[in-house]
Amino acid sequence: MLSQQRDANGDRIKGLREIDPAKAEVVRRIFTLYADGMSPRDIAQLLNKEVVPGARGRKWRDTAIRGHVSRGTGILNNESYIGRMVWNKRNYRKNPETERRTARANDASEWVLTEVPEMRIVSDDLWRRVKERQKEIGELFDFGQSNRLNATHRPGYLLSHLLECAECGGPYAISGKDRYSCTNRKKRLPIDELGGACCSNSKTITRQELESRVLDCLPVAFFSLGIFDTMSAKVIEQETLKLRRPKAEREQMTRELNELERKQKSIIQQISDRAMQGRPPLAALDDTLDQIEFQRVALAREIDAFTTSEPDMRAKIEELKQRHNPAQTELRMRHFFLQARRGKNDDAKRQVMPIVRSLVQKVVIGKTPGHQPATLQVHGLIASILAQMDVLDLMERRFVAEVHADFIEKLEAGEIDTQQKQKKLLDSYEEELRRKYPEWANLQVS
Ligand SMILES: [Zn+2]
Structure with missing residues (x-):
């Protein structure tokens, strides 16, 4: 450039x-x-x-x-x-006998960094x-x-591209400040299904609220049905697939590398020929050699990182199976849902993203009057699991169980050593339950 x-x-x-x-x-x-x-x-x-x-x-x-x-x-x-310029990334040595130059990459510790603001x-x-x-x-x-x-191709957030507007069927997407809204409504697009009218669903929902509401119904299903074996198998399958990178791509890169090496040899040959013939060195040749060497090193490293030998692969798959065994999965899920409930933990969400996305096919977001939480209709495997249960009852039971655990934890930690503090905490639980209830009630499965 x-x-x-x-x-x-x-x-x-x-x-x-x-x-x-x-x-x-x-x-x-x-x-x-x-x-x-x-x-x-x-x-x-x-x-x-x-x-x-x-x-x-x-x-x-x-x-x-x-x-x-x-x-x-x-x-x-x-x-x-x-x-910011990096110098001294590589050096060239001339073989005194052949007059040929060979390029060698310098260790990162030998690099020299310079600030060149005008660049x-x-x-x-x-x-x-x-x-x-x-x-x-x-x-x-x-x-x-x-x-x-x-x-x-990976989705940015837990539920990206799975969200649908209940009114017009259009996608819900982030529109500023981590808040999802109907894309058609935002663009004021006329909708055929609505007789050419614009979508009237102006309900927006924060990513945090949406994710925690959908996530909230997952552990109920998980814990009740014990599907950790399936989940574990799914994760292992997905990770294994990632290990087995397509051979064709690797071969293409190797061909490119060979081509670069061939060009490099030819240029080094030209440089040394000129020297032998006593002609002045040509700067353009030096430049090209620099560029090729840079490309070559980058590509070689990439191929290196990319190539996994068969025994290595087996070891890695074994490790994956260990790491994602059903007991581990359950442990992680419990930990994750606890964290997710307590606040924004995008990291925890990312870890279970493949599982969540394989269970949730789509979420349809509908309007409600005033500031009431939007209705969410969850479709997919999770929905059929939940449909068999009394979701609301289970949600409440789970909430009470978690609150109880939290209370004991705080009590043991000496955080609520007075009657007053204890009452305050209990009040806050009640208030949370009041707030959550309409959210649960507005969550339908189909
Ligand atoms: Zn819409």
Whole structure:
């Protein structure tokens, strides 16, 4: 994205590069699109459709955009865009006998960081937004593996894309401040099914309320029916699938690596030929060699992280089975629901996201008068489980049981050592129950 400045002899001036405005614009656009929620894959497709040339005139690939956060590769992780240059990432040694140069990557401890504010093309704010989004989707399913595949197809939140408006059938989506609303209503779209009228469902619901209300009905079903075996099997299956990355993709990357190595050899050969013939060194060759080496190292690392040998795989699957056995799953679920009930714990939610999403097919959100909580209709496997039970009764029983446990816990911790404190706590439980009751009542299953 940055082209190097040269002196009168055509040699590179070390440390000075100039910004290509058109390319800088593309970089900013990529950052903005990604921060606004577009996946690297969709961004690459969009740029290719618009025939925006990628690096060295090639087509855009999502990997070039996404890269690896920890390794600083990929457009979204390139610190030079915020005016931070890394020098000395690699060095070249010339073999005195053959005159050939070989490239070698330096250890990260040898890197030199320089602030070059004039090279900045992305604002700190935009950079921060991108880093937050990376964190948000990167952490979702990251079980210590590089989650290169499918990262872009993963839903952002527990119930993303499963929400439907009861009135017009349109999607409910986040519209500012973590609050879901009917998309058709927001866009004032005329709806055929409503005779060309706009959707009148102006009910909005915070993500927190929606998630906890839907989650609230899950443990009841789980604990009553003992479906931890199924859940455990599902998680193991899903994680195993992630381990077995498609062979085709790995082979494609290996082919690319071979091609890069072939190009590299040819350039090193050209450089050494020129030296042998006593011709002056050509800066452009150096540049290309730099670029290829950078790509090669990044790709080689990616392949490395990507490749799991068969015995390794078996060990990992074994470990997965251990980690996700039914007893562990139940323990984690109990812990999770306790945390989720007590506040916002997105981390806990992410861990059970695959399970929740396999049980909840969709949630239909309907309007209610005034400030009453929206009606939620939960469809899917969970619904058929719950339909067999007296949900409200179970909810209340569970609430009472949890409250009781909480009370004992606080009592033992010496937090409620006076009658007054105890009464205050009991009052707060009652108030919570009063608040929860209409929410439960408004939760239907079908
Ligand atoms: Zn609607």
